[in-house]
Amino acid sequence: MHRRITASGALAAALLLLAIPASAASHSPGAPGIGDPYxxxxxxxxxxxxxxxxxxxxxxxxxxxxxxxxxxxxxxQDLTRFNLDFLLNxxxxxxxxxxxxxxxSGEHELSIIPKSPLAxxxxxxxxxxxxxxxxxxxxxxFTSWLRTPDGGVAAGQPEAAWWWFPSNDHPLDKAxxxxxxxxxxxxxxxxxxxxxxxxxxxxxxxxxxRSNKPQATYLATLAVGKFDVTTGTTExxxxxxxxxxxxxxxxxxxxxxxxxxxxxxxxxLTEYFGPYPYNALGGYVPNTDTGYALETQTRPFYSPRQFAxxxxxxxxxxxxxxxxxxxxxxxAGWKDIWINEGFARYAQWLWSEHEGEGTAQxxxxxxYASRPADDPFWTxxxxxxxxxxxxxxxxxxxxxxxxxxxxxxIGDDAFFTVLKGWPAKYAxxxxxxxxxxxxxxxxxxxxxxxxxxxxxxEPSKPxxxxxxxxxxxxxxxxxxxxxxxxxxAATNDVHxxxxxx
Numbered sequence: 001m002h003r004r005i006t007a008s009g010a011l012a013a014a015l016l017l018l019a020i021p022a023s024a025a026s027h028s029p030g031a032p033g034i035g036d037p038y039x040x041x042x043x044x045x046x047x048x049x050x051x052x053x054x055x056x057x058x059x060x061x062x063x064x065x066x067x068x069x070x071x072x073x074x075x076x077q078d079l080t081r082f083n084l085d086f087l088l089n090x091x092x093x094x095x096x097x098x099x100x101x102x103x104x105s106g107e108h109e110l111s112i113i114p115k116s117p118l119a120x121x122x123x124x125x126x127x128x129x130x131x132x133x134x135x136x137x138x139x140x141x142f143t144s145w146l147r148t149p150d151g152g153v154a155a156g157q158p159e160a161a162w163w164w165f166p167s168n169d170h171p172l173d174k175a176x177x178x179x180x181x182x183x184x185x186x187x188x189x190x191x192x193x194x195x196x197x198x199x200x201x202x203x204x205x206x207x208x209x210r211s212n213k214p215q216a217t218y219l220a221t222l223a224v225g226k227f228d229v230t231t232g233t234t235e236x237x238x239x240x241x242x243x244x245x246x247x248x249x250x251x252x253x254x255x256x257x258x259x260x261x262x263x264x265x266x267x268x269l270t271e272y273f274g275p276y277p278y279n280a281l282g283g284y285v286p287n288t289d290t291g292y293a294l295e296t297q298t299r300p301f302y303s304p305r306q307f308a309x310x311x312x313x314x315x316x317x318x319x320x321x322x323x324x325x326x327x328x329x330x331x332a333g334w335k336d337i338w339i340n341e342g343f344a345r346y347a348q349w350l351w352s353e354h355e356g357e358g359t360a361q362x363x364x365x366x367x368y369a370s371r372p373a374d375d376p377f378w379t380x381x382x383x384x385x386x387x388x389x390x391x392x393x394x395x396x397x398x399x400x401x402x403x404x405x406x407x408x409x410i411g412d413d414a415f416f417t418v419l420k421g422w423p424a425k426y427a428x429x430x431x432x433x434x435x436x437x438x439x440x441x442x443x444x445x446x447x448x449x450x451x452x453x454x455x456x457x458e459p460s461k462p463x464x465x466x467x468x469x470x471x472x473x474x475x476x477x478x479x480x481x482x483x484x485x486x487x488x489a490a491t492n493d494v495h496x497x498x499x500x501x
Contacts, residue, residue, distance in 0.1 A: 027117040030082035032109055034170040038334040038387040039158060041106055043170025044083040047124065049073045051175050054165050057182040057204075058189070058224050060151040063133045069165050071126040072175075079118040085159075086110040086166035087139060088132035095126055107139040108162045134163040146288045149247060151187065151224035153286045155294045155301040158334055158390075161217040171330040172430055174214035182206045183224055190223040190243050192298050194280045211297060213278055214428045216330050221296035223286050230256075234263035236270070238281045241299070245287040254307035258316055259283040265313065265351075266320050272350060273324040274420045277427065283316065291493045295322030295344075306491070314348050314484070315491045321347035324423040332432040337390050338382045338456065339436060342399025343419075348488050349400055358482025361471075364404035366485065367397050369478040373461040383433045383456030393492055402455035405470035409451055410444035418443050 030046020033039075053070040065088065085108050093102045095114035105111050110128070118124060134145035134152060144156030145163040154164045161167040178196075181189035182204050193211035200206075211220075227243040234240060240263045244256055262283055266276055280298040287304060293315055294301045300319035306312050325347075326340035349360040371377050380394035382402065389395070407415040418440050422431075425439065437452050451470070454462050467473050 027078040027080045030077065030079050032083050032106060032111075034168070034172055036170060036172075036333050038390070039170075041109070042085065042159065043173060044085065044168050046077050046079045046082045047073045047075050047168070049168050049173055049175045051177070052165065052167065052220075053178045053180075055180045056164075056222075058152070060184065060187055060224055063135050063147060063152055064131065065134055065164060066131040067129070067165065069126075069128045069130070071124075071128075071166070073124045073126065073168075075118050075120050075122050075124055078120045079114070081111060081113045082118075084110045084112065084126075084128070084166040085162050085169035086128070086130070087137040087162045088130045088134065088164075090128060090130045090166075092129040093127065096124060108159075110166055128166045130166070137163060146286070146290060148225050148245070148287050150226045150245070150287070151183075152222075153224075153288060153301070154220075154222040155296055157218050157294055159218060161220060164222055165220075167217045169217045171216040171218070171334075172332065174216050174330065174428065174430075176213065177211040177215055177220055178208070179210075179220070179222065180206060180208040181222065181224065186226065187224060188227050188229065188243070190221075190227065190284050190299065192219070192221055192280075192296060193278075194239065195241065211280075213297075215297045216327070219295065219297040219327055221294075221299065221301055223284055223301070225286055227284070227286075230260065232263065234276075234281060235267050236276065238263070238266070238276055238279065241280070241282040243282070243284040245285060245304075247287050248285060248304050251304045251307045254309075254311045255285045255302065255304060257311040258307060258313055259285060259302060261313055262316060262320065265316055266323070268351075268354065269317070269320055269324070269347065272347070272416065272419050273321070273423055277323065277328045277423070283319070293319050293491075293494050295319045295326050295340075297323070297327045306494070309490060312487065312490060314351060314487045315494055317348050317351040318344045318491055318494055328423050328428065329426040330430050332430045332435070334387065334390060335384045336432045337385065337395055338399045338402075338433055339431065341391070341395045342382060342403055345396040345400040345488075346403045348484075348491070349404075352482065352484035352488065355484065357484035357487075360404055360407075362479065362482050363485070363488070364401050365473045365479045366482055367401050368462075368467060368473040370481075371461070375461075378461040379459045381457050381459055383452065396492070396494075398455070401472070402452070405451060405455050405472060406440065406448070408471040409448070409469075410440065410446055414440075414444040 033041045034043025051072040056067040093100045098115040101113040135147045144160040146153040179191040189207040191209035196208040198207045226246045230242045232240045278298045282299045285302045290303045291305045306315045321344040325343035349363045352358045380389045380392045382395045382399040
């Protein structure tokens with residue numbers, strides 16, 4: 001399942017450990033995890049990456065990927081050894097130009113021992129040469145590499161990078177990216193950001209993409225296949241590139257009718273969240289059999305199943321809202337997932353209001369009234385749901401309900417000031433649920449700890465007095481189902497990842 005380590009590689013690692021000079025006695029290995037309690041082995045300690053340069057070659061017929069990854073990083077401690085998260089077969093590692101020993105450990109770790117210990121706060125260049133068949137690799141019993149009839153796709157949350165490039169795989173370590181992919185002529189490679197160039201030679205075409213703003217590793221994406229590509233610009237001047245697999249069948253029209261509205265929807269979202277934060281925009285729909293969508297930065301991934309019953313602009317609203325809430329401002333830890341999902345769901349409620357199909361208040365009233373107190377839905381705490389419930393429907397619907405309660409408590413002026421100011425305050429960084437509460441208190445001038453506890457952290461349905469205080473479902477009668485509800489509910493599995501075993 002994992003990389004094979006040759007005897008010579010293991011011996012070299014052992015010899016290098018013995019060869020560490022006495023002057024490096026204060027140096028120590030970087031942690032094999034970044035410290036997230038939900039996923040203790042994800043990410044790594046001891047360094048911070050600023051840029052990934054990925055030069056790849058992919059053969060769709062065999063799913064074989066070859067690559068050279070160059071990571072620009074800076075140490076955050078004195079290091080004798082450090083880890084990358086990765087699954088494919090590694091043939092060579094260099095650190096600051098010198099060959100380094102390496103070995104596999106755990107489910108998805110590449111442990112690297114540089115020729116000389118690394119001092120704290122110094123720049124480091126790491127080069128990793130590798131190859132393998134991503135779909136043949138598993139960790140924890142699943143794969144996040146999606147095989148398609150004409151290629152493959154890397155798109156998954158909270159992990160996807162391990163299957164196609166070595167990384168520090170946690171949202172706390174954002175970086176810029178250059179992704180250059182060589183594929184057979186007639187096949188395209190889609191990634192994040194802007195297409196810098198494409199050129200063909202000897203039967204192969206190379207596509208070079210650039211993401212020039214900090215990007216979390218799970219938001220990096222790669223799709224190789226045969227696509228119909230459309231280009232344009234938003235009314236505000238952002239270039240848009242969308243891609244649709246040529247073999248989507250009868251879902252092609254609905255997918256295109258939805259995703260082609262990306263520019264319009266992104267411009268509309270700026271009214272609530274502030275200026276669009278990147279220099280590229282778009283979406284892509286490969287021919288996968290998964291059910292989820294994902295906010296891959298600048299170019300969201302959509303499953304064809306999202307369009308099985310016709311056009312679905314609500315899912316486009318959801319993924320584009322994440323460009324601010326989730327991408328521009330990312331979670332400090334995966335327990336803060338409400339910062340992503342509650343807000344993207346609430347954007348769908350605002351879109352319903354915009355389309356005249358039910359106000360956010362009407363949807364909130366319906367969500368509250370339509371689920372009895374003994375529904376397990378209410379036992380999930382959106383503010384810290386646990387890894388087993390990270391993408392539970394309650395994080396979305398109860399999470400958005402909490403935002404409507406906040407809106408009613410602090411008033412529209414303060415609420416929409418918070419929605420727009422938050423992405424600006426933490427732009428290209430990370431933040432927690434506690435950070436958001438403090439920010440909302442600062443803007444509104446009101447104490448909000450009790451409200452946040454009731455709607456985000458209590459493992460039970462907020463009682464009628466709390467609902468009345470928040471102006472939620474003020475009458476005992478279950479309100480009529482909003483017209484937009486079926487469209488919103490059709491996106492309930494938007495991030496319900498189906499790890500293929």
